[in-house]
Amino acid sequence: MAGPGYDDVAAGTELGLQQYQVTRRDLVRYAGASGDFNVIHWNERVAKSVGLPDVIAHGMLTMALAGRFLTDWAGDPGAVTEFGVRFSSPVVVPDDDKGALVEISGVVTGKLEDRQVTVDVTVRSAETKVLTRAHAVVRLAAVPAQGGDPLEPP
Amino acid sequence: MAINTEYIGRTYEPSEPYEVSRVKIAEFADAVGEPSPLCRDRAAAQAAGYPDVIAPPTFAIVVSSADSSKVTSDPGLGVNYAMIVYGEQSFTHVRPLHAGDVVVSQSTIEGIGQVRSLTTLTTVTEIRTVDGEHVCTARAMLIERGA
Numbered sequence: 001m002a003g004p005g006y007d008d009v010a011a012g013t014e015l016g017l018q019q020y021q022v023t024r025r026d027l028v029r030y031a032g033a034s035g036d037f038n039v040i041h042w043n044e045r046v047a048k049s050v051g052l053p054d055v056i057a058h059g060m061l062t063m064a065l066a067g068r069f070l071t072d073w074a075g076d077p078g079a080v081t082e083f084g085v086r087f088s089s090p091v092v093v094p095d096d097d098k099g100a101l102v103e104i105s106g107v108v109t110g111k112l113e114d115r116q117v118t119v120d121v122t123v124r125s126a127e128t129k130v131l132t133r134a135h136a137v138v139r140l141a142a143v144p145a146q147g148g149d150p151l152e153p154p
Numbered sequence: 155m156a157i158n159t160e161y162i163g164r165t166y167e168p169s170e171p172y173e174v175s176r177v178k179i180a181e182f183a184d185a186v187g188e189p190s191p192l193c194r195d196r197a198a199a200q201a202a203g204y205p206d207v208i209a210p211p212t213f214a215i216v217v218s219s220a221d222s223s224k225v226t227s228d229p230g231l232g233v234n235y236a237m238i239v240y241g242e243q244s245f246t247h248v249r250p251l252h253a254g255d256v257v258v259s260q261s262t263i264e265g266i267g268q269v270r271s272l273t274t275l276t277t278v279t280e281i282r283t284v285d286g287e288h289v290c291t292a293r294a295m296l297i298e299r300g301a
Contacts, residue, residue, distance in 0.1 A: 020187065033178075033185035034216055050236075059240045064186035064212040071210065077183075077190045077250070078204065080211040084244025084293075133242070 003075025006115040006140040015073050015106035015119065020065045022057050022091060023099030030061045044095065056090035062102060062130055063087075066121050069104040074138050081116060082137035091125045100125050106136075115140050156232045157273050157298060159266045166228075168260040169221045171284050176253040178216070179209045186210060199252070208250040215243070217251070218279040218292035221259035225277050226296065231263075233275065234298055241274060242295035248288050256284045264293070271300030 004013075027041050036058055039046040047055045063085050071077040093100045103124045110118040121134040176196070183193035188210045191198040199207045226233045251257070258281075265276040274297055281290040 026185075030185045033182045035220070060212060060215050060243065061186065063243060064188075064210065067211045068186055068188045071188065071190065076202065077188055077192050077210050078202075078208045080245075080247065082244070082246050083211055084242065086242045087240050 003073060003079070003141055005143045006111070006117070007143075009108050009111075009117055009140065011108055011110050013108040015069070015108075015121075017103060017105040018069055018072070020068075020102045020104065021099055022061070022065075022093055022102055023097065024055065024093055024095055026099065027055065027057055027061070027093060030058055030064075034058065034060060036060065052090065052092075054092050054094055057093050057100065057102075059087040059090075062091050062123060062125075065102055066104055066123050066131060066134060069106065069121065070119065070136050070138055073106070074140055076139075076141075079139050080136055081139055082135075084133065084135055085121075085123075085131040086133040087130070088132040089125075089128045089130045091130050102130070109135075112137065115142060156234055157266050157275055158230060158232045161228075161231050161263050162266050163263065165260065165262040166221075166225055168258045169224075171256045171258055172217050172220075174209065174217075174251050174253055174255040174257065176207050179207050179213065179251075179253055182213050182216065183210055186212070196253075204250065204252055206253040208252045211245060211247065211250070213251060214245050214247070214281060214290045214292050217257060217281055218259055218261075218290075218294075222261045222277045222279050222292075222294055225261050225263060226275070231275075233296075237299045239297050239299065240294070241297040242293075244293045246291045248290065251281075251289060255289065257281050257289060258284055273298040273300075 106121040123131040261279040267274040276295045279292045
């Protein structure tokens, strides 16, 4: 737990840019974990036959990366109480070792009761917004995490 | 417009119970790169106040999509699946799903709309424990492109 405390953030507090690499291997792994085996996420021939430039990432994988961005910031994978996105453009994942780069940043837009804050998230790949209207409500710790607990040895 | 608007407001039968397991949570956390020990280590999760390891926020799709796909494949609704793209997704969590939860999903067609040649279909899936505790609401909006 290393997230900011509720009192440490205000409207305008920025969540710094993070970059996530998404490869074909990641798509296969997400397909297995989620149960979404839609062919356009792993078969280039089929993806192109339906008019896509190449295999594309699951929209839900992109949303999950944004979820991870938020929970990393909050320091608790249970901190996101509301999260909604619009899938505005696909993340195209080429068949190479680098894959696609997804860049995520955010900003606190307001403070709610019960230690919750509203956050707008920006998610881009290849200089295009791939998620829009990405809004979340995140519950923060009452106090910020300290560098170590003096009552316990490291 | 092929999607049958008479289905607006229709609520489907609840799903079979789904048991959230530690292994599935860890597998999902690995797949989305979520590094937190709270998704893998029961003692760490309990130290943070949770009953067991917790799922990342979008894990609910594993539970809800199986149920909402039952809706979109309803022949009476008339969805042309080849023309469908995923428009929007949202989750509202009362609390995180955790290992040991046994949950039931129930989906309702909230709306069917028309924007130029596009038809939108919004489904709401409520996820509750078998004891009736509301855990999560998942809302999906699909877009059917005009033929």
